[in-house]
Amino acid sequence: MSNTVQIHPALTDRLESEIAPRLDEHGKQVRCILMYSGGLDSTLAGILLRLQGIDVVAVNMFTGFCLTDHKRKRGDLRPDGTRYQNEAIVGAAGLQIPVEVVDVREGYLKVLTEPKYGWGSAVNPCIDCRIHMLGHANRELLEECDAHFIATGEVLGQRPMTQHKRQMRIIERDTGLQKMIVRPLCQAAMWETVPEQKGWVDRQLLMAITGRGRKSQIQLAKDLGVLEYPQPAGGCCFLTDGNYGKRLRDVIDHKPAAELTFEDVLLLKVGRHFRLPDGGKLVVGRNEGDNGMLAGFWTLGPFLRVDGHMGPLSLFVGDEESEDFDLAMAITARYSDAPYEAPVPVHVLHQETIQRTVDGVVPLNKGEEIPWKIM
Numbered sequence: 001m002s003n004t005v006q007i008h009p010a011l012t013d014r015l016e017s018e019i020a021p022r023l024d025e026h027g028k029q030v031r032c033i034l035m036y037s038g039g040l041d042s043t044l045a046g047i048l049l050r051l052q053g054i055d056v057v058a059v060n061m062f063t064g065f066c067l068t069d070h071k072r073k074r075g076d077l078r079p080d081g082t083r084y085q086n087e088a089i090v091g092a093a094g095l096q097i098p099v100e101v102v103d104v105r106e107g108y109l110k111v112l113t114e115p116k117y118g119w120g121s122a123v124n125p126c127i128d129c130r131i132h133m134l135g136h137a138n139r140e141l142l143e144e145c146d147a148h149f150i151a152t153g154e155v156l157g158q159r160p161m162t163q164h165k166r167q168m169r170i171i172e173r174d175t176g177l178q179k180m181i182v183r184p185l186c187q188a189a190m191w192e193t194v195p196e197q198k199g200w201v202d203r204q205l206l207m208a209i210t211g212r213g214r215k216s217q218i219q220l221a222k223d224l225g226v227l228e229y230p231q232p233a234g235g236c237c238f239l240t241d242g243n244y245g246k247r248l249r250d251v252i253d254h255k256p257a258a259e260l261t262f263e264d265v266l267l268l269k270v271g272r273h274f275r276l277p278d279g280g281k282l283v284v285g286r287n288e289g290d291n292g293m294l295a296g297f298w299t300l301g302p303f304l305r306v307d308g309h310m311g312p313l314s315l316f317v318g319d320e321e322s323e324d325f326d327l328a329m330a331i332t333a334r335y336s337d338a339p340y341e342a343p344v345p346v347h348v349l350h351q352e353t354i355q356r357t358v359d360g361v362v363p364l365n366k367g368e369e370i371p372w373k374i375m
Ligand code: SF4
Pocket: 063, 124, 125, 126, 127, 129, 130, 237, 238, 239, 240
């Protein structure tokens, strides 16, 4: 399974030497911003535009919820034993186009927790998310990159929440980008855009791919000379994950919206989560990668770790005087190598410093389901 984009040398030559630059009505090179993930669809969109002589600047929006990025930071390995990489950066290198990773986390908490157009089947606020990203591109990037329009790798009818004409119209209206987004894979099956009307883009060279299947894109990749591209990994966004959704709903139920922070929602990506009887929260690392990531959330509460046995790092968020805290220590001990019924000492840490040690913590029975687990 490839994790990069590789194009045939003949296509590289074609892109580099044969194509005349497309100029606008003032004789200026036409340039677009391509919303780029590094996947096949946005890669094909970029190639189709470059084949028209259009300068393509790839932009990858960073929300903090990309699954591949999370695995990369956690140090996971791909099924073939290689490390995860930022697919947009690797893909753009393969396509030989510049790429910019743009941090759009500011304002994203509201998008996630109070989406105007609602959530999908999990807690994926896809319409609002697209509005947030494209709005960002419209406000700051078009001018900054001296670009004429925005392009995406969207395919009409491919994703139920955002890739139907009605939703696309809503997204364009709410971002102020009416008819300014070109979708090279499917635009020929849709309305004519301003860039086409102005002659910046040749409509005859755009595709009319529709639907959820991948056959047309795979064939187009072959025809164009795209030899390798990342395979869809079955979900690339945490927000489409049902378990993440349950955790988010739990946080929303237990914390007033005004007090919710971006850290609260990022924490939901890491470890096993428990909502304890008095309202306290416990997060238990699943492995070293999780433990390392959890350590970054030290501002939210103390860490717990069993002394003398291999075991996870846990984060407790709540009242240390409550029964929840005792339970949190017992659950932490349960996930350690300590035998059941053998009381163990548990360290309470602030960052990496041991603040105190609680002796005689009896691990919860390993054979029993823990009723406070969220998911
Ligand atoms: S899948 Fe995730 S990144 Fe993509 S539009 Fe939906 S919420 Fe945004």
